[in-house]
Amino acid sequence: MTTQTNDCSSCDFRIVKIPPQVHGPNATRPIWPAIQYFPRYVGSARGAPEYDAKNLPRGHFNWSVYEPVGSLPQPNTTFGYIEGVYGILNDHGLGFGESTCSAKLWTKPAYDGGQALLDIAELSRLALERTQSARSAIALMGSLAETYGYYGGYWSGEDDDNKAEAGETLTIIDESEAWVFHILPDDTGASAVWVAQRLPPTDVAAVANAFIIHEVDLSDATTFLGSANLHDVARRNGFWDGHSVFDxxxxxxxPPANPWYSTRRQWRVLTLANPALTLSPHTDANGSDYPFSVPAATRLSAADLMRFQRDHYEGTPWDLTQGVAAGAYGNPDRYETGHWDGNEFERAISIFRASYSYVASVAENGTSVLWVGPYAPHGTLFTPVYPLASRMPSALATGSLLEYNASSLFWTNAVVGNTAARFYKFAHPVVAAVQEAVEAEFLAGLTRLRATGNATALVERLTNEGDANVAAAQRAFEDLFATLMTRFHDGYVVSNFTDAVPVVTPMGYPDWWLTAAGYYDGSHQAQYLLVTAWVAIVLSAAIGFWFGQRSNRHVERRGYVHLK
Structure with a gap:
C-alpha cells in the first residue's frame, strides 16, 4: 500500500480515469507543461472526456486546448490509470504516492528558458502508461529524466524558494515490492540525479516533503537503484568529499527553514506504525539519525493508513487540538498568518488545505483499490474506487475551486470540514463516528466483491461499484452536515430529539481560555472601551471633516482659493 495527501490550496482536485489506448504507427506522446490549478489539462489526447474543453464550466474563462511543450515516441498501447494532480494507480496494480522535497539544484523547464522537458507529474503518468512493476517504473522515469531533463515545482522566485520545491519523491508499489524514489535536476539543467531504495516487506517509510534515503550502495541492486551521475554531481559541486560514506x-x-516541518511528521508516522519504537521527535534538519524505514508492529490495513493521515499529533506535546491557537473548541487547523516572519505553527499530517488524499492498495486478482477522499483527511470519507473501472464517478471527476457545486464530493466534504471545525471538540466525534461506520461498510463490500469477482464482467462491476460507493459517501456526508448544523450551532449543543422539547445546552468556554482572553481580569472590557473610544474619535473626526468640507465648498463658491 501507499498513501498521499495532495496538500494544495489552489490545485485541481478532480480524480479522473485515463483509459487504455491504442496508438498508430509513428505516434508521438505529447508532453504537457506543469499545471496544477484547474483545469490542469484541456484537450482530448488523454482520452478522458472530463478534460474536453466543451465539458468544462462556462462563465469563468474561455479555456482552449493546451499546447504541448514537447513529445516522445509513443508505444503501440498504453495502460489505463487513475490520476489527480499526479498519476496514482494503473490497471496493472502499479501505484504511486507523491511528496515535494527541497533540493540543492534547480532548473527551469524548456518552455520557460531552460532545457528540462519533464516534471514529476509527467514522469508519473508516463510510468503508469507504460509499465507494470515498480522496478520498471523507476528505470523508465530515471532514464527519461536523464535523457530529456527534469525540473521541479518552482523556478521563478528567489534561490531558496526555487530550491524548496526542486526535488520530488514518489512512493511506488506493485504486487510484490515497495520503493521510495527521489529525483532532482542535475547541475547542467538538462538531465537529472535520482536514487531509489526498496523497503523490506515488513516495513513502513514516511516521506513528509523531505528526502529520507541516506547511505546508498548501488552495488546492491536488490535494494538500490540510481543514476550513473549520482556521485559525480555531488563531488563536483562540493556536496560530498568523495571519501566519506555517501549520504x-x-x-x-x-536545508529547510523549519527543521521540524518534515521530521516531526516522519517521526509521528513511524511511531504510530510501531508504538514501541524508541525514536526521538527531535533530530537535525535531515533526520540523519532516523531510519529509512521501520518494521510495523502489526500487519497494517488501509484503515490504519487512513488513521495516520487524519492525525494532528493528538496525545503528544504537539497536539494541535490543544492550546490557545486551537481556540476554545479545539480546532486543529492552523491557517497561514499572511506574512512570513520566520515562525510557524506545527505542521499536521492532516491539513485543511488538502485537495484530496488516498490510500492505494494493490491486489493480485485485478481488484486493486483506491480509497480516495476529496478534501482534508480528517474531514473526508475514504471511498473505494477501482483503476479497472471504465471511468471515475462524476462526483469525483468534476468540480473546481471556481464555484461551489453541491454535486462535487470535494465540496460536500469541505462543507462538513468547515462546519465541524468551528466547534471541533463537540462536532468532530460525530464526524469520526460516521467515518468509521461508513468506511467499515465499504470494506465489507470490497471483501464481498473480491470474493465473488467475475472476470468477464469485472470492468462493468467495478465501475458500478465505484459509482455506488461515491453516491453513498455523498449521501452520508450530506446527512452529516444536516446533523452537525442541528446539533451544534450558535454556541449550543442540542440533544434529546425524541422528547417533546429538545435540550439546548450552552457549550460554554473552558476556564483556561477565559483566562487567556482576559475575561477574569476585565481586560476584555478595557479592549471594548478602547475600541468604543476609537470609534467615537473616528466618528467625531468624520463629522468634523464633513462640516469642514461643506464650509470649504461654501468658501470656494465665493471665489476664494482653498488649499487642500
Missing part, C-alpha cells in the same frame, strides 16, 4: 540526503537536500 544522498546530506548531499542533495536543501
Amino acid at each position: 544522498f540526503t546530506r548531499a542533495y537536500a536543501h
